[in-house]
Amino acid sequence: MHIMKIAFVGHGYVGLVTAAVFADFGNEVFVIGHTKKKVEDLKRGIIPFYEPGLSELVKKNIEAKRLNFTLDYTPSVPESDAVFIAVGTPATLTGDADLSTVLEVAQEIGKNLEGYTVVATKSTVPTGTNKKVQKILEEAKPRGAEVDYASVPEFLREGSAISDTMNPDRVVIGTESARAQEVLIKLHEPIGAPILLTNFETAELIKYASNSFLALKISYANAIAKLSELVGADALKVLEGLGMDKRIGNMFLAPGPGYGGSCFPKDVKALISIAKDNDYAFSLLEEVENINHQARRDIVRKARKILGDVRGKKIGIFGLAFKPNTDDMRYAPSIDIITMLTNDGAKITAFDPKAHNNAKDVLSNIAYADDMYSVSDDADLLILLTEWNEFREINFNEIKKRMKALNIIDGRNIYDPEQLRALGFNYVGVGR
């Protein structure tokens, strides 16, 4: 095992999780932040977002003195063998990835380099970014410092980020320097995953191609669900049959309100934009986006069909986060669906086990319940949008006593339609 000194700039889902995991492997890790309050909190083990197991892993490695938080690029950068850029790359209005923070951070890293350092981007960045970052590093570095650049895209999923980082399907290392390759291979050795060595552009494109393909699978499942409803087929069985084919695989084939989160929507947009910049119209992905919007509208259409006019009707929402086990609300389907319903005059009460604080920033005109049962008080309709485990175990006899009318839209198909119908509910799923 090779113990190294490494640094991460950015302490979001990617930066903090990978930093904590590499510290847990025995490396000495610096995490460079940019706001005093967050860095002070992190030093005490207080994490700004919810990710299962992360708080324990961070505290353990702070105590072992392997994980250090700082606002300063020195001595963290000059002492490190490798420095990872893990800041956000949100979509701009045109759909391109906003690289301003990546480039700003590269400048700071460059100025503080000393000896030989590998600088690697973990943030998802469009093809060609490597050239910009490399130029900044070369121009900013002090005389005598040596730097090689690599693109090491990250594939972790929020909600299972630690185990994804410890057991990834592959590690992609994109660099043209054999020396940088050697450092990064040694660093990733304890993970034991297959390592794919590529050039910069290939590594950058692998990340966008993977996320866009997963988004495509979700939209495909939603299109099949729509068609199943029209022809009277059971989409879940159709997709189960499809997924049993090893060439297709059964993951990411669940119909529902569409994909959301901080990655798929922006990465699909960015890949469309990268293609456009290179005179290729990636219209397949434009349709993936259309189907995704349609999936959200379909939930609202079902609510209108059940309730007639939704104005003044009370609708309870189970789940707000874009998926279970996270408090992340970025591009959550719940935002679009609830906004369409409140625009129609519906009164919304929602419950999510973790996401209320983040949801309040984007959904201010709805009520938040203290527990999942009170969502159903007096409700004309319940809509399940995020499949948290607690919603799977809910007692529908209790819900039944509280609701005004027994209507439910199961946006994630987690309930048994027959059981609910036997209890007197009007059950509507997606594609069933």
Ligand SMILES: NC(=O)c1ccc[n+]([C@@H]2O[C@H](COP(=O)([O-])OP(=O)(O)OC[C@H]3O[C@@H](n4cnc5c(N)ncnc54)[C@H](O)[C@@H]3O)[C@@H](O)[C@H]2O)c1
């Ligand atoms: N979240 C995921 O599931 C995931 C998975 C794979 C890849 N990615 C990619 O990784 C990148 C980071 O994503 P994330 O979800 O961790 O983002 P995030 O928004 O959770 O974190 C970004 C971090 O950057 C910090 N930051 C911003 N400006 C800074 C500056 N000037 N100096 C230092 N830190 C600064 C923020 O404080 C925050 O901690 C993105 O490009 C994303 O597409 C994300």
